Amino acid sequence: MKEFKPLPDQPAPNDTVGPIHWVKDNFFSSAMNTIATLLILALLATVVPPLVDWLLISANWSGTTQDACTKDGACWVFVIAWSKQFFYGSYPTEELWRINLCVLMLIGVIASSQLLNKDWRNKFSIPAFLLLPFVCILILDGSWIGLEYVSTDYWGGFALNVLLAAASIIVAFPLSFVWALGRRSEMPFIKSVSILLIEFFRGVPVLALFFMGSVMLPLFFPEGTNVDKLVRVWIVLTLFMAGYMAEVFRGGFQAVPTGQYEAADSLGLSYWQKTLLIILPQVIKVSMPNILATFVMLFKNTTFLLIIGIFEVLSTTQTALTNSNWLGGHSTEGYLFVAIVFWICCYSMSRISASIERKLDTSHKN
Amino acid sequence: MSEKPQVKSSPSFFNNPRNRSIIYQLLLLFGLGYFFYSIISNTLANMEARGIQSGYDFLFNTAGFDILMSLIPYDATNTYGRTFIVGLLNTVLVSIIGIILSTIVGFIMGVAHFSHNLLIRKLATAYVETFRNIPLLLQIFFWYFAVLAALPSARQSMSLGEVIFLNVRGLYFPGLTPEGGASVVYAAIAAAIIGIFVLKRWAKKRQDDTGQQFPVLWVSLGMLFGLPLLALIVMGFPFAWDIPYLKGFNFRGGVTVIPELMALALALTVYTGAFIAEAVRAGIQAVPHGQTEAARSIGLKEGKIMKLIIVPQAMRVIVPLLNSEYQSLVKNSTLATAIGYPDLFTVFVGTTLNQTGQAIEIVFMTMAVYFVVNMTISFLMNRLNSSVALTER
Numbered sequence: 001m002k003e004f005k006p007l008p009d010q011p012a013p014n015d016t017v018g019p020i021h022w023v024k025d026n027f028f029s030s031a032m033n034t035i036a037t038l039l040i041l042a043l044l045a046t047v048v049p050p051l052v053d054w055l056l057i058s059a060n061w062s063g064t065t066q067d068a069c070t071k072d073g074a075c076w077v078f079v080i081a082w083s084k085q086f087f088y089g090s091y092p093t094e095e096l097w098r099i100n101l102c103v104l105m106l107i108g109v110i111a112s113s114q115l116l117n118k119d120w121r122n123k124f125s126i127p128a129f130l131l132l133p134f135v136c137i138l139i140l141d142g143s144w145i146g147l148e149y150v151s152t153d154y155w156g157g158f159a160l161n162v163l164l165a166a167a168s169i170i171v172a173f174p175l176s177f178v179w180a181l182g183r184r185s186e187m188p189f190i191k192s193v194s195i196l197l198i199e200f201f202r203g204v205p206v207l208a209l210f211f212m213g214s215v216m217l218p219l220f221f222p223e224g225t226n227v228d229k230l231v232r233v234w235i236v237l238t239l240f241m242a243g244y245m246a247e248v249f250r251g252g253f254q255a256v257p258t259g260q261y262e263a264a265d266s267l268g269l270s271y272w273q274k275t276l277l278i279i280l281p282q283v284i285k286v287s288m289p290n291i292l293a294t295f296v297m298l299f300k301n302t303t304f305l306l307i308i309g310i311f312e313v314l315s316t317t318q319t320a321l322t323n324s325n326w327l328g329g330h331s332t333e334g335y336l337f338v339a340i341v342f343w344i345c346c347y348s349m350s351r352i353s354a355s356i357e358r359k360l361d362t363s364h365k366n
Numbered sequence: 367m368s369e370k371p372q373v374k375s376s377p378s379f380f381n382n383p384r385n386r387s388i389i390y391q392l393l394l395l396f397g398l399g400y401f402f403y404s405i406i407s408n409t410l411a412n413m414e415a416r417g418i419q420s421g422y423d424f425l426f427n428t429a430g431f432d433i434l435m436s437l438i439p440y441d442a443t444n445t446y447g448r449t450f451i452v453g454l455l456n457t458v459l460v461s462i463i464g465i466i467l468s469t470i471v472g473f474i475m476g477v478a479h480f481s482h483n484l485l486i487r488k489l490a491t492a493y494v495e496t497f498r499n500i501p502l503l504l505q506i507f508f509w510y511f512a513v514l515a516a517l518p519s520a521r522q523s524m525s526l527g528e529v530i531f532l533n534v535r536g537l538y539f540p541g542l543t544p545e546g547g548a549s550v551v552y553a554a555i556a557a558a559i560i561g562i563f564v565l566k567r568w569a570k571k572r573q574d575d576t577g578q579q580f581p582v583l584w585v586s587l588g589m590l591f592g593l594p595l596l597a598l599i600v601m602g603f604p605f606a607w608d609i610p611y612l613k614g615f616n617f618r619g620g621v622t623v624i625p626e627l628m629a630l631a632l633a634l635t636v637y638t639g640a641f642i643a644e645a646v647r648a649g650i651q652a653v654p655h656g657q658t659e660a661a662r663s664i665g666l667k668e669g670k671i672m673k674l675i676i677v678p679q680a681m682r683v684i685v686p687l688l689n690s691e692y693q694s695l696v697k698n699s700t701l702a703t704a705i706g707y708p709d710l711f712t713v714f715v716g717t718t719l720n721q722t723g724q725a726i727e728i729v730f731m732t733m734a735v736y737f738v739v740n741m742t743i744s745f746l747m748n749r750l751n752s753s754v755a756l757t758e759r
Contacts (some may be wrong), residue, residue: 026483036483187391187392204736209735220409224414268392304701306704335504336508343500346499
């Protein structure tokens with residue numbers, strides 16, 4: 001019997017492979033596409049060279065004062081001279097190691113969660129992550145642990161944005177989980193209170209909440225209590241974040257199959273055993289991309305604190321721009337720099353979120 | 367077989383879920399009650415100590431400050447109540463401009479993601495990834511302080527055909543002053559809109575009954591422009607052009623768009639547009655490719671496939687996302703206060719609160735407004751959503 005031998009594969013036709021075809025397919029597939037390509041290329045050709053020239057080639061890099069900016073391009077001297085203020089605010093220079101230490105600890109905790117195995121991750125990384133903001137606040141404040149006291153008036157810059165965002169999300173985590181549970185509860189009063197809380201903090205502009213924190217909150221406390229401005233902001237940010245995260249968790253709860261609840265019930269687990277050991281891990285897993293997205297939003301919103309007079313990075317930039325030694329109109333450079341810093345942080349977080357989403361997505365899409 | 371004795375389980379009082387739930391809810395009720403009691407008593411004590419008045423009487427007092435821009439007549443002798451209305455209208459104005467423009471930008475950029483042209487695709491991605499990841503306040507500052515502040519002065523204005531002017535003080539374009547007979551033109555516009563709805567119904571019914579199609583779009587466009595044009599000609603153009611002109615150091619006449627409004631609308635459009643583009647992309651991606659193939663195989667043209675097959679299915683995903691984007695746009699418009707655009711927040715929570723000191727009433731009123739505006743958006747979008755939602759058995 002003759003064995004069946006398939007003929008060797010024919011090579012693809014010449015007009016469907018190769019760089020020429022790729023160019024034709026992507027840029028000149030139709031008359032409209034050709035016009036669009038040419039228009040965009042013309043646009044890029046007029047915009048990009050002057051931009052690169054302004055940003056890099058004829059930009060001023062060295063020097064310490066405004067007078068050093070002699071060339072036509074961007075005056076990066078401004079950004080370099082103020083970079084300490086941008087990142088650390090007016091925190092005392094000899095105490096900057098505390099902020100650096102906090103940043104290092106943050107990097108260490110994140111690295112540990114990636115490197116350690118599952119057991120140690122649960123025993124070390126998660127508690128460390130939850131405790132980190134409080135440890136950092138102790139270190140930055142100093143008076144509680146025998147270091148020199150630094151008043152919150154001196155806290156500022158980009159470090160403050162990061163600290164406030166991180167401290168808020170970590171307290172908001174358990175809070176929002178409880179609210180989300182309350183929203184799913186079968187007890188009518190608990191359910192309606194939870195819905196009211198969530199919808200209130202989601203429905204009101206965050207700026208109105210900040211004003212509430214700075215104008216109304218002092219009225220709520222007994223006379224004579226003086227709550228630090230940053231603490232009030234922290235409370236507001238936490239509640240705001242909790243409202244949004246509660247909705248994220250609600251979605252996560254809905255994604256857990258009912259069989260999981262029933263299986264846990266049939267094993268005789270109590271409500272909290274079931275919720276914390278069976279449901280919560282699955283909820284966090286499916287909600288992770290959305291939690292990160294919410295965190296990016298919160299992080300961007302920390303710039304709004306400028307309006308109620310907190311020295312976060314944007315208000316530091318404005319202070320620098322109105323400094324009498326730097327009145328040369330450096331607003332483009334200043335805002336561009338802050339924008340780049342934010343962009344790097346937010347973009348990398350959104351990439352991480354997308355990669356988690358891809359890992360979780362086991363559906364078959366075409 | 368001996369019958370097993372039925373075990374009658376009677377859980378103890380605390381193990382009964384009904385009792386427990388009542389106890390928990392009572393605990394919460396008492397906790398909340400105590401919380402509000404202490405807040406209210408503290409607030410009252412604090413207000414008395416600081417001499418802050420309460421009540422809404424201040425709304426009828428004279429405001430005594432000017433507002434940069436107002437859609438209704440306003441001057442410093444008007445009441446605080448009127449500052450509320452002025453601010454509210456300005457908020458609504460910037461929100462509507464922002465919603466319309468960001469929807470247009472967002473849909474164009476979202477669809478551009480599926481272009482056959484690599485450059486267009488990359489441009490859309492670059493737009494979304496750039497503006498989504500930069501704080502909105504920063505973008506507002508960038509447009510206001512870096513871009514619009516760099517425009518030429520009034521004497522060196524950029525102009526388009528000597529009727530539209532752009533300078534550091536704002537954008538000036540001609541206005542129309544209605545004269546006698548203008549109402550006929552308005553009536554013609556209204557008639558055209560009603561006519562289009564009727565026509566659409568009739569065309570759909572005819573197609574359902576007979577299968578014959580009717581060129582609704584072209585006839586509608588003809589009606590929309592033709593009827594008012596006819597009215598204009600018949601009435602002998604009952605409008606006067608109010609063209610801005612340079613007088614001294616500034617322009618007079620015409621319609622002025624202040625730079626604060628431009629910066630805010632631009633930033634809101636660009637920022638929200640990036641999010642809407644993502645929503646549109648997600649919506650189109652959610653439609654299985656088989657739908658396009660099936661549509662092609664029954665011989666629909668590419669344009670019809672988009673209109674009849676892809677878009678209606680994509681809208682199911684897009685509309686709920688649009689709802690939340692529009693709501694966050696309205697909430698984000700409060701950032702106007704950072705550059706001094708006189709929206710509700712700047713005028714009412716800013717100046718009025720500073721002058722009267724009645725924080726609780728003012729913050730409460732403002733929050734209530736944003737709540738109502740967002741509920742309205744939500745209601746409208748839910749109506750839209752139920753019209754595009756999948757009808758299942």
